[in-house]
Amino acid sequence: MKGLVRCCSVTLQVIGSMGVVEKATTLLEQYPLCDHCLGRQFSILGHGLTNGERGTAIKRLLVLEGSKLLLEKDEAGKTLLRQVAVNGFSELSFATLQALGVEVELGETSCYLCGNAFTRLDGLSEKVVERLSSYEYNSFLVGVRAGDRVEDREDELRARFKVRWGESIRSDFSREIGKRVVKATGKEVAFKRPDILVTVNPFTENISLKVNSLFVYGRYRKLVRGIPQAKWICSQCGGSGCEKCQNTGKLYPESVEELISQPLLQATSGTDVKIHAAGREDIDARVLGSGRPFIIEVVNPVTRSVNLHLLEKEINSTSKGKVEVEQLEFTSKKRVRKLKAGEGAEKVYRAKVRFEESVSDEALSRLEETMEETVIRQKTPTRVMHRRAEKLRKRRILKLKVKRLNPTLIELLVHCEGGLYIKEFISGDGGRTSLSVSEVTSTPARCVELDVLKVYVEESN
Ligand SMILES: [Zn+2]
Ligand SMILES: [Zn+2]
Known part of the structure; x- marks a missing residue:
């Protein structure tokens, strides 16, 4: 134990084989670290703990260790308690020193790795919840952009002190924010295809959302001739409107795409809509029988819980016998690829x-x-x-x-x-x-x- 508080004399090999207490002592000797950032260096040790709890536990143990050394009249105990009080921001260590009558100067310190950003987790998570509240969603995922400088700093620290049990500051932040958002909203975290992907920078507190598209599958019949499948942009004006297209920007006033997607676009308040279909028919061909499979993609939907049964009725009534849809159901992007592969x-x-x-x-x-x-x-x-x-x-x-x-x-x-x-x-x-x-x-x-x-x-x- 004695050598560990005199880092300079300790060889790298020794650092590599250190236990948790020794390694934590060595880290705090060099850097001010908050509970989260100290605990994160040991994050794969012990289940069911947050990194903050890990850090707190380790610091408490160091305080006990320091007290023990002091009782044995070992001055190293005082040094250890001082480090935990100053670099570990530990009130417990500070109080222990005070009780022993040892003077400690507490300076203004911030965590070497996170700059105390972890202390702002609650406020930051509230902001995320606030941003999400303008959308209807069932699942989300928090991604974190910490910046290269922050990550480089942690990488260097880990290389120098041979830290092998840590996780990245990004996953620490994203899990902690995610947990708070789940608690506040009751929504679930989805690692694959979340409805909304939230990207947070905990340092600048910048938050951005990527709302994933909503996909609705169905089959359409085209009961009349003379309607193109997709909106046909006027070749003369390129869509801006001219005499040829009577300022509509398109060659045909209606398309299957518009007839079936407009009601859905309105119901979801999306910003754009795309149709993916299994092949396309000529303008003068009808589609009868069981119809042609299609998927409508709504970009940036605000609302997701659309009653598809009512939507089907609405599309069919507003299309006035020109187009009919059936078998509407929610689907995923994966199916778009399948549908397109089905063109043949x-x-x-x-x-x-x-x-x-x-x-x-x-x-x-x-x-x-x-x-x-x-x-x-x-x-x-x-x-x-x-x-x-x-x-x-x-x-x-x-x-x-x-x-x-x-x-x-x-x-x-x-x-x-x-x-x-x-x-x-x-x-x-x-x-x-x-x-x-x-x-x-x-x-x-x-x-x-x-x-x-x-x-x-x-x-x-
Ligand atoms: Zn920190
Ligand atoms: Zn035109």
């Missing part, structure tokens, strides 16, 4: 096909037979060539059924792999798509109406 999912289309001249029954049965389980090769369609690179696409037709409506008009049911350009599959696009309906029937054909009847996607949340 199998689909069933219904198309009305007009032939330039009447087509024989024999040609129509040939069409059904030839197309079943057939791979169609498509060069980038002429109509999208201006915005898509030239590429060869191969997509399989799984099944095709023909129903005659009159000598030149038929209805096709096409079950195919996702990504097939269906209009070109019918017309042949001047030979760029092969096989095609025109090619197999030897009669020029074109698609006059197109509906998406089914989009096959994995249904797990």
